[in-house]
Amino acid sequence: MLIHKAFDETLKTYRISGKALAKAANISESLVSEFRRGKGGVTDQTLNKLLRAIDTIDSGARRYFCSLIAGESGRSGSLLNAIENLSEEEIPSLLIAIANRWQSPKKEVLPVR
Numbered sequence: 001m002l003i004h005k006a007f008d009e010t011l012k013t014y015r016i017s018g019k020a021l022a023k024a025a026n027i028s029e030s031l032v033s034e035f036r037r038g039k040g041g042v043t044d045q046t047l048n049k050l051l052r053a054i055d056t057i058d059s060g061a062r063r064y065f066c067s068l069i070a071g072e073s074g075r076s077g078s079l080l081n082a083i084e085n086l087s088e089e090e091i092p093s094l095l096i097a098i099a100n101r102w103q104s105p106k107k108e109v110l111p112v113r
Contacts, residue, residue, distance in 0.1 A: 001069060001071070003047075004037070004038040006065055006069050007065060011061075014057075014058045014060070014064070018036065021050065024053035024056055024057055025049045025050050027049060032050070035050075051065065059097075060082070
């Protein structure tokens with residue numbers, strides 16, 4: 001899969017707006033828009049900033065993007081594996097993240113700590 005298509009699919013899957021991502025990555029909204037549509041490229045450094053920002057918005061998004069690039073199956077398999085591998089200490093954080101996501105129909109920057 002092409003990088004810009006995997007990037008766009010990741011944003012759509014995790015309902016991350018280009019505006020929220022641009023703000024979190026401290027880059028322009030037009031750069032995010034052009035990249036996700038395949039109309040412009042990004043440097044390695046900019047891609048790294050975008051992927052770090054995606055991960056701060058939703059901690060599973062970067063892994064999902066990487067799985068698309070690697071040609072692995074989508075989100076559900078990796079999500080199930082991630083849940084099965086949670087420690088007892090991580091379960092409350094997961095439940096809080098699910099509750100926050102359930103209450104928030106449009107994805108904005110909602111850090112879960």
